[in-house]
Amino acid sequence: MSSWISEAAHGYGNTIEVTGELFRCESKFQKIEIYETAKLGRLLLLDGIIQLTYSDEFAYHEMMANLPFYAHLNPRRALVIGGGDGGVLRELGRHPELEVLDICEIDAEVIRAAREFLPQTACGFDDPRVVIHIADGSEFVRGRIGYYDIIIVDSTDPAGPGEPLFNADFYAGLRQALRPGGVIATQAESPFLLPDVVGRLNRIARQVFRRVGYASIQVPTYPTGMIGACVASDEVDVWQPARPVEPELAGQLRYYTTRLHSAAFAVPAFVGRLFDGGRG
Numbered sequence: 001m002s003s004w005i006s007e008a009a010h011g012y013g014n015t016i017e018v019t020g021e022l023f024r025c026e027s028k029f030q031k032i033e034i035y036e037t038a039k040l041g042r043l044l045l046l047d048g049i050i051q052l053t054y055s056d057e058f059a060y061h062e063m064m065a066n067l068p069f070y071a072h073l074n075p076r077r078a079l080v081i082g083g084g085d086g087g088v089l090r091e092l093g094r095h096p097e098l099e100v101l102d103i104c105e106i107d108a109e110v111i112r113a114a115r116e117f118l119p120q121t122a123c124g125f126d127d128p129r130v131v132i133h134i135a136d137g138s139e140f141v142r143g144r145i146g147y148y149d150i151i152i153v154d155s156t157d158p159a160g161p162g163e164p165l166f167n168a169d170f171y172a173g174l175r176q177a178l179r180p181g182g183v184i185a186t187q188a189e190s191p192f193l194l195p196d197v198v199g200r201l202n203r204i205a206r207q208v209f210r211r212v213g214y215a216s217i218q219v220p221t222y223p224t225g226m227i228g229a230c231v232a233s234d235e236v237d238v239w240q241p242a243r244p245v246e247p248e249l250a251g252q253l254r255y256y257t258t259r260l261h262s263a264a265f266a267v268p269a270f271v272g273r274l275f276d277g278g279r280g
């Protein structure tokens with residue numbers, strides 16, 4: 001027996017056919033639900049908002065991990081903030097050069113549920129380099145000065161626990177936590193759905209970093225079918241890869257390519273106006 005569940009937010013909705021509920025709980029921070037769907041594999045919702053489906057999570061996770069990884073000249077230490085499903089960690093784990101793979105997730109229940117019911121993404125936690133910190137990312141970064149080469153903020157939307165990850169103090173903390181040459185990538189929402197948030201992120205990121213770009217990522221099950229990454233650095237031209245993808249790894253990836261890295265920053269005119277050209 002199947003039924004349909006809807007994500008509804010910001011005056012817009014997505015409806016997905018599900019064949020069974022695998023997990024449901026109310027954690028200290030949010031409602032966590034995992035379903036089996038009819039056509040899209042497993043589905044994770046937090047407070048009713050789609051976080052991933054198995055069918056298209058590779059697009060978002062490959063780009064969030066690899067845009068900062070390949071923009072950087074020589075990354076060794078990585079931090080993921082949020083990302084409790086493990087998808088960004090899985091992608092970072094493909095890179096043997098990374099010596100440090102830290103994750104700071106506020107909600108231990110998301111990691112526990114993902115490990116049990118979302119093995120496709122949670123396999124990222126099996127990497128022996130991974131160290132899990134259960135904490136608010138906005139506080140965690142303040143304790144790490146000049147340490148990371150890349151920081152990826154794979155957060156929920158700017159409401160509930162994700163709220164402090166969308167302000168200028170947090171971006172200043174990210175900058176302080178980087179070593180010279182460091183690069184960040186943050187979840188930067190859909191410009192069709194939340195143009196105000198995209199514009200605000202641009203202004204905040206530019207207050208803190210000298211080089212800022214917006215890369216668009218096609219993800220059919222996110223509202224409007226797209227989302228963006230805000231990629232920023234003081235020293236690095238984030239909109240072009242510093243190194244090509246290694247040929248063996250290129251054969252394994254399904255979304256990120258060396259050409260797409262630069263192409264993703266070539267945004268439509270209205271996004272360019274929100275984000276000062278999408279690059280530079």
Ligand code: SAM
Pocket residue numbers: 029046050051052060081082083084085104105106107110135136137138154155156157160161162163164165187
């Ligand atoms: N890619 C997803 C999206 O944009 O829909 C986000 C996926 S990931 C599951 C988001 C994670 O961020 C959640 O597990 C949530 O608990 C975590 N999170 C939210 N606020 C946080 C904070 N302040 N510090 C650390 N993690 C946070």
